[in-house]
Amino acid sequence: MKEIDLDSLTALLAAHTEWILAGEFGKTFAIQNTEMEIETEHDKVLFSFLDDKGYRTWRVVGAWYENSKILLDLARNFSTEQTKLQLIPRVAAEQLRDAVELARLEKATKIANLIISQFKNTNLVRVELNKENGRFAQIVLRPKIGNEIAVLCDVSEKVPIEGVLTTGIIWLSKLQRRKKHPIDDIWILSRTRKAPELRKLHACLAETWKSKISIFRIFTKSSETKIEEMKTLKISGLWRFKPTKLAAIGNRSLSKISNEIIKLAPERMDHVFSKSGETLRYLGIPFLRVREICGEEKAWFGVERKRRALNEETHEDFYELVENLKVYRSHKSPNRFHLFYDNAPEAWLESILRKNIKLLDENLILSPIYNQFRTSRDKIDLLALRKDGRLVIIELKVSQDREMIFQAVDYWRKIEHQRRKGKFDDASLFGEKKIADKPAIIYLAAPALSYHPDFAFLTKTISEEIEIFRFDLAENWRDEIRVLGRKRI
Numbered sequence: 001m002k003e004i005d006l007d008s009l010t011a012l013l014a015a016h017t018e019w020i021l022a023g024e025f026g027k028t029f030a031i032q033n034t035e036m037e038i039e040t041e042h043d044k045v046l047f048s049f050l051d052d053k054g055y056r057t058w059r060v061v062g063a064w065y066e067n068s069k070i071l072l073d074l075a076r077n078f079s080t081e082q083t084k085l086q087l088i089p090r091v092a093a094e095q096l097r098d099a100v101e102l103a104r105l106e107k108a109t110k111i112a113n114l115i116i117s118q119f120k121n122t123n124l125v126r127v128e129l130n131k132e133n134g135r136f137a138q139i140v141l142r143p144k145i146g147n148e149i150a151v152l153c154d155v156s157e158k159v160p161i162e163g164v165l166t167t168g169i170i171w172l173s174k175l176q177r178r179k180k181h182p183i184d185d186i187w188i189l190s191r192t193r194k195a196p197e198l199r200k201l202h203a204c205l206a207e208t209w210k211s212k213i214s215i216f217r218i219f220t221k222s223s224e225t226k227i228e229e230m231k232t233l234k235i236s237g238l239w240r241f242k243p244t245k246l247a248a249i250g251n252r253s254l255s256k257i258s259n260e261i262i263k264l265a266p267e268r269m270d271h272v273f274s275k276s277g278e279t280l281r282y283l284g285i286p287f288l289r290v291r292e293i294c295g296e297e298k299a300w301f302g303v304e305r306k307r308r309a310l311n312e313e314t315h316e317d318f319y320e321l322v323e324n325l326k327v328y329r330s331h332k333s334p335n336r337f338h339l340f341y342d343n344a345p346e347a348w349l350e351s352i353l354r355k356n357i358k359l360l361d362e363n364l365i366l367s368p369i370y371n372q373f374r375t376s377r378d379k380i381d382l383l384a385l386r387k388d389g390r391l392v393i394i395e396l397k398v399s400q401d402r403e404m405i406f407q408a409v410d411y412w413r414k415i416e417h418q419r420r421k422g423k424f425d426d427a428s429l430f431g432e433k434k435i436a437d438k439p440a441i442i443y444l445a446a447p448a449l450s451y452h453p454d455f456a457f458l459t460k461t462i463s464e465e466i467e468i469f470r471f472d473l474a475e476n477w478r479d480e481i482r483v484l485g486r487k488r489i
Contacts, residue, residue, distance in 0.1 A: 001066040018090040108137030153189040162406035203233035284347030331478035359481040389436030397446040448472035
């Protein structure tokens with residue numbers, strides 16, 4: 001494998017008219033070289049391309065060439081999102097795609113044979129990969145007694161649990177509507193590492209859906225792989241487990257450096273504390289890090305991974321960065337494809353609401369949970385308290401995301417677990433304000449046209465014990481937050 005530079009990458013792309021772009025999890029699509037663009041901006045190499053989601057731009061972290069294939073390591077949203085792409089000339093791509101699908105199908109077949117060997121009097125009807133997402137194996141079984149059963153398994157073992165459950169429900173709903181041999185039950189298989197968390201999320205389903213979906217774990221014992229059904233949980237059964245440990249950051253005073261810099265644009269800047277220091281953000285974009293080293297404040301500025309020390313020699317460059325943020329991280333940006341405008345839109349929306357949560361609901365008191373706590377690797381967009389003392393989990397989206405509802409529900413069961421154990425009261429997260437002894441509430445907020453077409457259907461699969469509200473925002477939320485509609489789901 002040979003590492004290549006910008007000029008070599010540009011030349012290689014121009015050498016073939018048609019390419020196949022292969023994603024990290026096997027999804028592929030055809031693309032013309034005229035639908036791709038390589039450019040440099042602020043010493044970064046940017047790779048832009050047109051796909052079914054529109055025009056997308058990623059930063060190139062690394063590029064390699066091997067056996068006619070271009071391999072790209074990409075990042076965006078300040079490295080919070082990372083992916084790997086392969087570009088293969090059209091002819092070679094057909095062979096690669098077939099190999100990827102064959103490997104996944106072979107794995108799916110092994111799982112199907114494992115089920116048949118363990119569950120006697122059951123015949124295999126069909127094994128295939130999900131057409132929308134090749135990471136999932138779809139298996140249909142026919143017991144000698146009873147109706148057919150569907151089985152879903154993530155053969156990549158990389159899909160988050162909310163994605164697994166969402167895919168299973170969508171597939172089952174299609175099978176239920178079949179005129180011939182409709183299927184009303186589905187097994188979802190998961191490796192031991194994810195199965196317990198998937199089981200807990202499954203507990204949050206409405207009873208009618210919970211009864212149709214069974215969670216199985218795949219495990220290996222004494223060199224033998226087995227499948228075992230996990231006992232179904234009620235929501236009340238979630239609270240008997242030990243909650244995830246919360247790591248408190250504690251109350252701190254903002255550094256002198258940060259206090260001075262925030263004065264440059266106080267309405268657009270905020271700060272986030274971490275164990276090692278603090279970070280300043282401009283409408284959601286992290287641009288300055290401050291750390292105390294040997295009793296002295298030190299600062300570094302820049303976006304994404306490239307940062308420079310803030311000192312007398314770099315003051316001019318720092319103020320140029322701030323001015324560029326003012327120009328391009330604005331609803332009046334002269335270039336809406338600019339990195340500062342296009343990246344991290346949800347962080348932008350979150351930063352606006354964090355400054356004034358009452359724009360969403362006048363009854364809320366704000367506390368951003370990630371400023372105080374982290375629960376495992378999860379980061380809840382916003383955690384607030386209503387005037388009646390009830391906790392509110394706020395999940396924000398600015399583009400269609402089918403997993404939105406289950407992401408929020410998964411956060412809900414983790415936060416509700418902490419509330420029931422008194423962890424938030426112990427931490428005085430809301431100062432002297434008391435948290436009510438009532439379940440947390442979910443607020444889902446997105447531009448009105450940005451809810452996924454399956455959103456309404458998926459909300460009906462959630463238990464009525466979980467109180468959820470939908471907020472429709474105006475499309476020009478960057479300019480002005482306006483709630484067009486609010487309703488309980």
